[in-house]
Amino acid sequence: MGCSSSLPDRTSGRLGGLNSENGGAPDAKNLRVKLVLLGDSGVGKSCIVLRFVRGQFDPTSKVTVGASFLSQTIALQDSTTVKFEIWDTAGQERYAALAPLYYRGAAVAVVVYDITSPDSFTKAQYWVKELQKHGSPDIVMALVGNKADLQEKREVPVQDGIDYAEKNGMFFIETSAKTADNINQLFEEIAKRLPRPSPS
Amino acid sequence: MIFSIECEILLRLISLNPLKGYVILNAAKLFFCSFIVSFSFHTVNPENDGRRLQEFLLNMEAAIRDHPLWAGATEEEVDCAMEGLEKYVMTKLFSRTFASFAEDAKIDQEILEKISLLQNFLRPEHLDIPAVFNNNASWLLAEKELQKINAFKAPREKLLCILNCCRVINNLLLNSSMSENRVPGADDFLPVLIYVMIKANPPQLHSNLKFIQLYRRQAKLVSEAAYYFTNLVSAKSFIVDLDGKSLSIDETEFHDSMQAARLVIKETRIKTPPALDKPADLPVPSRRLHNKGGSNYPFMEAEAGELTVGDVERLLSLYKDVVNNYTNLCRAIGHPPLSKLQPSFPHSEETNVLLEQPEEIMKTDHKAVE
Numbered sequence: 167m168g169c170s171s172s173l174p175d176r177t178s179g180r181l182g183g184l185n186s187e188n189g190g191a192p193d194a195k196n197l198r199v200k201l202v203l204l205g206d207s208g209v210g211k212s213c214i215v216l217r218f219v220r221g222q223f224d225p226t227s228k229v230t231v232g233a234s235f236l237s238q239t240i241a242l243q244d245s246t247t248v249k250f251e252i253w254d255t256a257g258q259e260r261y262a263a264l265a266p267l268y269y270r271g272a273a274v275a276v277v278v279y280d281i282t283s284p285d286s287f288t289k290a291q292y293w294v295k296e297l298q299k300h301g302s303p304d305i306v307m308a309l310v311g312n313k314a315d316l317q318e319k320r321e322v323p324v325q326d327g328i329d330y331a332e333k334n335g336m337f338f339i340e341t342s343a344k345t346a347d348n349i350n351q352l353f354e355e356i357a358k359r360l361p362r363p364s365p366s
Numbered sequence: 367m368i369f370s371i372e373c374e375i376l377l378r379l380i381s382l383n384p385l386k387g388y389v390i391l392n393a394a395k396l397f398f399c400s401f402i403v404s405f406s407f408h409t410v411n412p413e414n415d416g417r418r419l420q421e422f423l424l425n426m427e428a429a430i431r432d433h434p435l436w437a438g439a440t441e442e443e444v445d446c447a448m449e450g451l452e453k454y455v456m457t458k459l460f461s462r463t464f465a466s467f468a469e470d471a472k473i474d475q476e477i478l479e480k481i482s483l484l485q486n487f488l489r490p491e492h493l494d495i496p497a498v499f500n501n502n503a504s505w506l507l508a509e510k511e512l513q514k515i516n517a518f519k520a521p522r523e524k525l526l527c528i529l530n531c532c533r534v535i536n537n538l539l540l541n542s543s544m545s546e547n548r549v550p551g552a553d554d555f556l557p558v559l560i561y562v563m564i565k566a567n568p569p570q571l572h573s574n575l576k577f578i579q580l581y582r583r584q585a586k587l588v589s590e591a592a593y594y595f596t597n598l599v600s601a602k603s604f605i606v607d608l609d610g611k612s613l614s615i616d617e618t619e620f621h622d623s624m625q626a627a628r629l630v631i632k633e634t635r636i637k638t639p640p641a642l643d644k645p646a647d648l649p650v651p652s653r654r655l656h657n658k659g660g661s662n663y664p665f666m667e668a669e670a671g672e673l674t675v676g677d678v679e680r681l682l683s684l685y686k687d688v689v690n691n692y693t694n695l696c697r698a699i700g701h702p703p704l705s706k707l708q709p710s711f712p713h714s715e716e717t718n719v720l721l722e723q724p725e726e727i728m729k730t731d732h733k734a735v736e
């Protein structure tokens with residue numbers, strides 16, 4: 167179920183790492199963005215990312231072995247591109263103290279919860295507070311209620327998500343990694359909200 | 367700019383010869399004398415040294431790009447030159463910059479000792495590593511990659527050891543979860559990395575990470591490399607803070623196990639060196655057995671028929687010593703004992719079989735630094 171078919175393509179795997187990095191020095195038209203994923207284990211972080219990375223055809227995007235680091239470039243309407251470098255974090259409680267190592271320097275934090283799990287919503291709020299305390303001040307934050315396809319099992323009302331996000335100046339969206347609903351929108355909206363280097 | 371004079375000299379030297387690649391190295395040698403000497407005027411301060419080196423490399427890169435001789439050079443050529451510079455200068459500065467700070471050496475020692483205690487009892491279950499990921503051959507391979515870190519002096523090569531270790535783990539996770547219809551993410555990766563780190567216990571772990579952080583060219587410690595590097599830092603930090611509450615283990619059991627491990631380690635320290643190093647202590651084998659050339663292995667020439675029941679005990683004790691020594695030796699050279707691996711296939715092939723890595727970045731020129 168979910169995203170079981172979304173394993174990265176290993177045969178065409180290329181590393182987006184060292185060699186290619188210098189090539190396109192990031193400029194106003196081509197942004198490179200570090201995005202960190204936070205949220206309880208099981209809320210669907212990996213599925214969201216794989217859906218995003220796999221769902222879009224981009225021959226230059228490099229899919230790596232393993233799903234804990236993935237990158238994907240999207241083109242925006244104003245002919246700029248944004249390359250998301252997506253950092254997954256371990257959601258287990260015992261690793262919570264390590265999170266600052268991962269979100270340090272991140273331009274974007276995506277905090278995910280599962281709409282069928284109030285606990286995961288509470289945990290999401292914990293991450294938001296953490297980020298407000300220790301993240302970089304201009305970090306773009308998104309709150310994501312995932313598994314929106316499971317309407318009949320919903321336990322976190324949409325309005326709760328909307329209200330909490332609004333109070334904390336975050337972007338909010340409900341997604342389903344299973345049906346791909348709102349996955350691309352999530353990343354496109356984030357891209358629009360990124361601070362642009364002012365053209366000099 | 368502090369380095370403008372040096373840069374000028376270097377560029378003048380480069381322009382004397384159109385063979386850029388060759389010349390840059392020779393010029394670099396002359397030039398770095400001055401840079402390295404200038405380094406030694408300052409007291410050791412890792413953060414300052416790191417900043418100075420990064421600044422120097424940036425200036426060098428800018429100077430190379432501006433120079434007419436390099437006008438037609440591709441990104442790759444410039445990058446290659448820069449990698450060469452980083453390696454050259456860091457090899458020269460190694461003894462000053464690596465683990466030279468007393469505080470770092472102390473942290474290294476504390477981590478090494480803590481891990482050697484943990485090694486005595488820590489099991490994958492304690493980190494809730496799912497049984498599907500239990501794969502001793504892959505774990506050993508990952509450990510070996512990580513242990514290679516001390517065979518290199520250049521930050522780039524040390525970083526590559528880390529990336530190779532992570533790659534082995536990722537391959538394992540991907541292969542094992544293929545059948546499970548699961549997507550391996552950070553939840554799966556980090557626990558296995560921590561376990562591998564504990565099993566590998568590479569000396570000077572903290573210093574190695576700090577060295578890479580400070581001296582790897584900043585433009586290269588980004589993206590995927592930065593992600594996996596951060597995971598190493600994170601695993602180290604987890605181990606440093608690890609206590610009974612960090613693991614799926616009863617807290618009293620944790621403390622008892624740590625205590626027991628302390629005793630075991632103390633004992634093995636007293637017991638060494640093992641018996642084979644002092645053959646005089648060995649029981650004398652039965653007369654009938656030859657002992658040609660005063661060999662340490664008195665049963666080498668023996669025939670099965672010649673052995674008496676009394677020889678069994680001696681044989682067993684010799685056998686144990688041989689196995690112990692062999693295992694220790696293996697550990698020392700970072701090569702897993704045969705018993706834990708599939709029968710011998712050459713190391714490099716073995717790596718490739720599991721790595722499946724066409725990526726250039728992974729192709730480290732794994733020549734140990736002299």
Ligand SMILES: Nc1nc2c(ncn2[C@@H]2O[C@H](COP(=O)(O)OP(=O)(O)O)[C@@H](O)[C@H]2O)c(=O)[nH]1
Nearest residue numbers: 167168207208209210211212213313342343344
């Ligand atoms: N119904 C439904 N299941 C999902 C969705 N996203 C993820 N899942 C399932 O939730 C489980 C955990 O997903 P995973 O991406 O591994 O969560 P992570 O721990 O946050 O990375 C898996 O069994 C997925 O199949 C979704 O949008 N809808």
Ligand SMILES: [Mg+2]
Nearest residue numbers: 212551552553
């Ligand atoms: Mg995951």
